Amino acid sequence: MPAVQETVEQVRAIDVDQYKYGFSTEIEMELAPKGLSEDIVRYISARKNEPAWMLEWRLDAYRRWLTMREPDWARVDYPQIDFQDMYYYAAPKSNAAPKSLDEIDPAILETYKKLGIPLREQEILAGVAPENRIAVDAVFDSVSVVTTFKEELKKSGVIFSSISEALHEHPELVKQYIGSVVPTTDNYYATLNAAVFSDGSFVYIPPGVRCPMELSTYFRINEQKTGQFERTLIIADKGSYVSYLEGCTAPMRDENQLHAAVVELIAHDDAEIKYSTVQNWYPGDSQGKGGIYNFVTKRGDCRGARSKISWTQVETGSAITWKYPSCILRGDDSQGEFYSIAVSNGAQQVDSGTKMIHLGKNTRSRIISKGISAGRSQNTYRGLVSAHRRATNAKNFTNCDSLLIGNACGAHTVPYIESKTASAVFEHEATTSKVSEDQMFYCMQRGLTQEEAIALIVNGFVKDVLQQLPMEFMVEAQKLIAISLEGSVG
Amino acid sequence: MSLLEIKNLTAKLADEDKQILNGLNLTVEKGQVAAIMGPNGSGKSTLSYVLAGREDYEVTDGEALLDGENILDLSPDERAAKGLFLAFQYPIEIPGVGQMTFLKAAVNAQRRKNGLDDMPTPEFMKLVNGRAKELGISPDMLRRSVNVGFSGGEKKRNESLQMALLQPKLAILDETDSGLDIDALKIVADGVNAMRSPDRGFVVITHYQRLLDYIKPDVVHVLSAGRIIKSGGAELALELEANGYADIVGKAA
Numbered sequence: 001m002p003a004v005q006e007t008v009e010q011v012r013a014i015d016v017d018q019y020k021y022g023f024s025t026e027i028e029m030e031l032a033p034k035g036l037s038e039d040i041v042r043y044i045s046a047r048k049n050e051p052a053w054m055l056e057w058r059l060d061a062y063r064r065w066l067t068m069r070e071p072d073w074a075r076v077d078y079p080q081i082d083f084q085d086m087y088y089y090a091a092p093k094s095n096a097a098p099k100s101l102d103e104i105d106p107a108i109l110e111t112y113k114k115l116g117i118p119l120r121e122q123e124i125l126a127g128v129a130p131e132n133r134i135a136v137d138a139v140f141d142s143v144s145v146v147t148t149f150k151e152e153l154k155k156s157g158v159i160f161s162s163i164s165e166a167l168h169e170h171p172e173l174v175k176q177y178i179g180s181v182v183p184t185t186d187n188y189y190a191t192l193n194a195a196v197f198s199d200g201s202f203v204y205i206p207p208g209v210r211c212p213m214e215l216s217t218y219f220r221i222n223e224q225k226t227g228q229f230e231r232t233l234i235i236a237d238k239g240s241y242v243s244y245l246e247g248c249t250a251p252m253r254d255e256n257q258l259h260a261a262v263v264e265l266i267a268h269d270d271a272e273i274k275y276s277t278v279q280n281w282y283p284g285d286s287q288g289k290g291g292i293y294n295f296v297t298k299r300g301d302c303r304g305a306r307s308k309i310s311w312t313q314v315e316t317g318s319a320i321t322w323k324y325p326s327c328i329l330r331g332d333d334s335q336g337e338f339y340s341i342a343v344s345n346g347a348q349q350v351d352s353g354t355k356m357i358h359l360g361k362n363t364r365s366r367i368i369s370k371g372i373s374a375g376r377s378q379n380t381y382r383g384l385v386s387a388h389r390r391a392t393n394a395k396n397f398t399n400c401d402s403l404l405i406g407n408a409c410g411a412h413t414v415p416y417i418e419s420k421t422a423s424a425v426f427e428h429e430a431t432t433s434k435v436s437e438d439q440m441f442y443c444m445q446r447g448l449t450q451e452e453a454i455a456l457i458v459n460g461f462v463k464d465v466l467q468q469l470p471m472e473f474m475v476e477a478q479k480l481i482a483i484s485l486e487g488s489v490g
Numbered sequence: 491m492s493l494l495e496i497k498n499l500t501a502k503l504a505d506e507d508k509q510i511l512n513g514l515n516l517t518v519e520k521g522q523v524a525a526i527m528g529p530n531g532s533g534k535s536t537l538s539y540v541l542a543g544r545e546d547y548e549v550t551d552g553e554a555l556l557d558g559e560n561i562l563d564l565s566p567d568e569r570a571a572k573g574l575f576l577a578f579q580y581p582i583e584i585p586g587v588g589q590m591t592f593l594k595a596a597v598n599a600q601r602r603k604n605g606l607d608d609m610p611t612p613e614f615m616k617l618v619n620g621r622a623k624e625l626g627i628s629p630d631m632l633r634r635s636v637n638v639g640f641s642g643g644e645k646k647r648n649e650s651l652q653m654a655l656l657q658p659k660l661a662i663l664d665e666t667d668s669g670l671d672i673d674a675l676k677i678v679a680d681g682v683n684a685m686r687s688p689d690r691g692f693v694v695i696t697h698y699q700r701l702l703d704y705i706k707p708d709v710v711h712v713l714s715a716g717r718i719i720k721s722g723g724a725e726l727a728l729e730l731e732a733n734g735y736a737d738i739v740g741k742a743a
Contacts, residue, residue, distance in 0.1 A: 439584055441544050441545070442581070443592075444567045445567075445578075446652065447571050447656070449567050456595055460586030
């Protein structure tokens with residue numbers, strides 16, 4: 001209950017606009033020339049001082065991208081994107097290559113502080129028990145500005161850095177794994193990302209190591225007219241474990257900004273990766289003006305036997321979300337999980353879901369999706385569960401629940417199920433319900449205000465998924481959901 | 491001053507023209523248990539919903555004073571905080587919301603509206619466990635989601651528990667006896683009887699006299715076509731049981 005109360009207080013504290021991360025930071029930036037061309041791709045690669053093979057890899061992707069067409073099968077609607085009318089690289093000027101926090105522009109540190117992400121290790125250490133520490137990679141527009149707790153992680157052999165840095169310090173690892181889960185040819189936005197990605201996080205967990213703390217990346221788009229194209233690569237070697245969380249916010253601007261990220265996860269034999277996202281990009285105003293286009297490709301490869309990859313996402317932001325975190329269950333006895341809460345309000349459009357591709361024997365997957373639509377928003381679950389001929393005894397359980405608040409929004413469920421083996425067992429359950437007037441009246445008769453009643457009912461609806469989030473983020477996510485639904489009734 | 495004074499209350503469903511309450515007058519004193527009986531469609535449930543502030547109904551005339559204050563312009567949660575409690579005929583399920591979470595939310599929401607601090611958790615736990623035990627509510631029931639998977643009897647006992655925790659000034663029991671076997675009925679009635687006090691009033695809405703064997707009313711009112719057509723003592727209920735409604739309703743018409 002305290003969370004519900006806090007939620008409501010937080011909602012009240014937010015006066016006119018509900019989005020509290022909408023401020024922008026005044027800071028001198030270095031921008032690439034506007035638009036997209038081979039020269040821009042070369043520019044980005046040069047800025048990062050990349051090895052020649054990386055530039056070739058980017059150029060290949062770029063040339064392929066030119067031949068591709070934007071996908072139009074999703075249930076989202078937006079005007080044609082002018083790819084020449086944006087910047088593909090924006091980095092704080094003062095921040096060429098900071099060696100320590102003292103060299104980082106104080107405006108950036110202040111920005112993260114305001115977002116509730118302390119970057120100074122001593123500040124983090126002051127208030128937190130060792131087991132609750134979180135290492136953060138902070139990505140500001142196109143570059144990673146700092147990664148905390150690197151030294152401490154190194155002691156257990158864990159590599160956690162920006163991907164630019166990894167390209168220099170562990171080129172063999174990057175070369176071996178990058179594009180091995182999401183190939184450069186994968187899809188329009190992933191191919192674009194391969195050509196122009198600027199930064200992102202890199203994680204390697206050595207065999208048998210349980211990562212001693214939560215890892216996280218905090219993405220912030222600040223500059224105007226800038227796209228963010230980050231690329232994250234996480235490798236869990238045999239028998240290792242890592243839990244990783246990403247968060248994202250952006251200033252309120254009345255233009256649309258593109259965020260086209262790629263995330264690749266690789267789990268070897270007996271390894272486990274737990275990847276959680278709290279996505280809170282600026283959603284645009286209630287009329288649908290502005291907001292982030294979140295066109296993201298996330299895929300995990302359960303490469304080894306008995307490996308496990310688990311995606312948990314809480315999606316409340318973005319004007320448009322187009323995102324299907326997936327698992328390739330290649331290793332025998334591997335497991336994939338997808339837990340999702342997607343909240344849409346105002347004029348937001350969400351087309352999100354997952355793909356569970358069963359290739360190995362005795363592979364199991366589980367999908368729990370909770371969609372909540374309010375305002376005039378449209379919220380679609382789109383998911384594929386497939387079993388290859390060799391995937392004997394593949395099992396999937398899918399549960400998609402949609403909750404409607406008000407009568408101007410829409411919820412859609414589009415499941416695809418393909419099985420080429422007779423021994424596969426796929427179960428699919430779906431429900432659509434409305435926050436009923438009976439429930440609201442019952443809660444209010446007991447003394448809860450309308451806001452409190454909605455928060456309580458919705459938190460009940462998403463409980464199964466919230467429980468999958470790391471403890472520290474559960475309460476945060478709960479609040480976020482309630483804030484996103486402010487003004488959705490009455 | 492009377493606890494509840496309803497004057498000339500006229501109400502209809504918000505999206506229909508047909509009046510359901512037609513100039514209803516009713517007074518309930520502090521310490522009183524008033525039974526309201528009436529045939530199907532006489533407006534019994536409408537009366538309880540209108541008093542509690544359900545949106546589907548529109549009050550077209552009249553007023554309802556709780557402790558002298560007209561409550562008809564207040565929202566349902568404000569009425570609740572002023573001490574009005576409605577025990578639902580069909581308690582509502584809220585999946586995923588734990589009983590304890592719900593009960594605590596309700597208790598603290600009302601406390602806050604009345605300028606009190608939240609109840610400290612240990613005190614709250616003690617209170618709930620104590621009341622639950624009196625009402626034969628198992629710890630397992632307290633761990634489940636609100637009313638989800640509860641039997642009819644369990645749901646009604648759960649309403650009694652909420653009433654006991656919220657300590658209302660005026661409790662309206664809407665056909666509490668429906669769907670209950672005798673044993674469950676006794677437990678619920680005991681819960682109500684234990685709460686009878688000189689400061690509290692009850693409006694017991696029922697179709698059958700049976701419930702009134704266990705909750706002895708001070709007065710019985712007969713509701714027909716949206717107004718009170720006859721009032722009397724407990725013996726009036728027995729008379730209705732013996733002769734049916736047709737007799738009285740016929741005379742009034």
